[in-house]
Amino acid sequence: MKKVLFLSIACISLSTAFAQTKYFTTKSGYTSFDAGTGVEDITAINKSTVTVIDPTSGAIQFSMLIKGFEFKSQLMQDHFNENYMESEKFPKSTFKGNITNIKKVNFAKDGTYPVTVKGALEVHGVKNEVEATGTIKVSGETVIATADFSILLADYKIPVPSVVGEKLSKSAKIKVNCTYSVLNK
Amino acid sequence: MKKNKVILYTALSIVLLSAVFVFYKLKQKPATSKDSEAIAELSASELIMGLDTSQLRLSKVYMDKNIAIKGIIKEMNEKTYNLIIDAGKDAYINCSFDSTQFTQYKSAFVLGKEANIKGIYYGCDGFEKTDDLMELMPVEKSALLKTCCINKK
Numbered sequence: 650m651k652k653v654l655f656l657s658i659a660c661i662s663l664s665t666a667f668a669q670t671k672y673f674t675t676k677s678g679y680t681s682f683d684a685g686t687g688v689e690d691i692t693a694i695n696k697s698t699v700t701v702i703d704p705t706s707g708a709i710q711f712s713m714l715i716k717g718f719e720f721k722s723q724l725m726q727d728h729f730n731e732n733y734m735e736s737e738k739f740p741k742s743t744f745k746g747n748i749t750n751i752k753k754v755n756f757a758k759d760g761t762y763p764v765t766v767k768g769a770l771e772v773h774g775v776k777n778e779v780e781a782t783g784t785i786k787v788s789g790e791t792v793i794a795t796a797d798f799s800i801l802l803a804d805y806k807i808p809v810p811s812v813v814g815e816k817l818s819k820s821a822k823i824k825v826n827c828t829y830s831v832l833n834k
Numbered sequence: 835m836k837k838n839k840v841i842l843y844t845a846l847s848i849v850l851l852s853a854v855f856v857f858y859k860l861k862q863k864p865a866t867s868k869d870s871e872a873i874a875e876l877s878a879s880e881l882i883m884g885l886d887t888s889q890l891r892l893s894k895v896y897m898d899k900n901i902a903i904k905g906i907i908k909e910m911n912e913k914t915y916n917l918i919i920d921a922g923k924d925a926y927i928n929c930s931f932d933s934t935q936f937t938q939y940k941s942a943f944v945l946g947k948e949a950n951i952k953g954i955y956y957g958c959d960g961f962e963k964t965d966d967l968m969e970l971m972p973v974e975k976s977a978l979l980k981t982c983c984i985n986k987k
Contacts, residue, residue: 674971676909676928677916696914697928697978701971710970716956717978724859740957828913
């Protein structure tokens with residue numbers, strides 16, 4: 650009887666330990682931004698965002714190369730990297746935060762769960778707290794996270810010359826859409 | 835009077851040419867790898883090893899240039915049209931395609947099989963101690979190639 654009890658406890662402990670080390674990750678997450686005012690289309694996409702979610706704690710982290718953003722125009726891409734983002738000096742953007750309502754997400758059950766994410770976003774060498782709402786869609790072993798939020802360019806010390814003032818918005822609308830798969834550590 | 839006309843026409847020509855140049859630059863699409871020959875052909879692990887030895891120097895040599903790499907396909911993302919090429923332990927090359935190129939060559943992309951890819955080099959990650967920003971998962975050594983296509987050589 651004691652042996653059975655011991656084995657049961659050991660099994661539960663082991664399964665808990667394994668559950669804690671199960672993360673969701675992707676190296677090809679999709680992030681886009683729109684900083685146009687309607688005068689000109691100023692949009693870009695980054696398809697190489699590295700991101701990871703810890704389903705137990707709700708911790709969520711992103712890292713991307715600024716040069717990974719793809720524009721429709723070469724000139725815009727060059728200006729973005731050289732004049733606005735100074736991507737040689739600040740090559741990366743990162744986000745470290747938490748899904749505040751992670752307990753409402755059941756990673757073992759298929760479904761779409763609304764989530765709120767809070768954390769520190771670092772862009773252009775400046776770190777600010779941001780909050781975003783989004784969804785987590787669980788489908789078997791795949792998790793799709795989406796979120797929309799806006800940032801003010803001035804908050805990240807991104808200069809907007811008066812010459813392009815009409816074309817470039819003072820804020821950028823950011824969309825995130827990442828398909829994660831299981832990473833067993 | 836005649837001199838004034840010459841100045842006026844010259845100024846107008848300059849303005850017109852400048853406008854045409856700006857318009858052309860605005861409409862010019864970003865360079866794609868299929869438009870030019872690769873300046874270097876190497877294996878995925880050779881690229882990572884090279885960056886490991888001299889990240890700054892090599893990154894400057896390859897930045898915004900077309901390079902070709904060979905390696906085993908480790909992951910494939912059919913939504914974002916990306917291939918992750920194995921480059922050794924905790925290292926990979928992220929090859930980003932446009933939808934047309936990816937769809938055209940999709941049948942040639944098989945997980946675990948070798949791929950020969952051309953792409954514009956846009957930087958690397960995971961080579962500096964400060965790169966290790968994610969506590970949950972160490973940042974792997976990686977290089978990013980954009981506007982990729984199959985290297986037919």
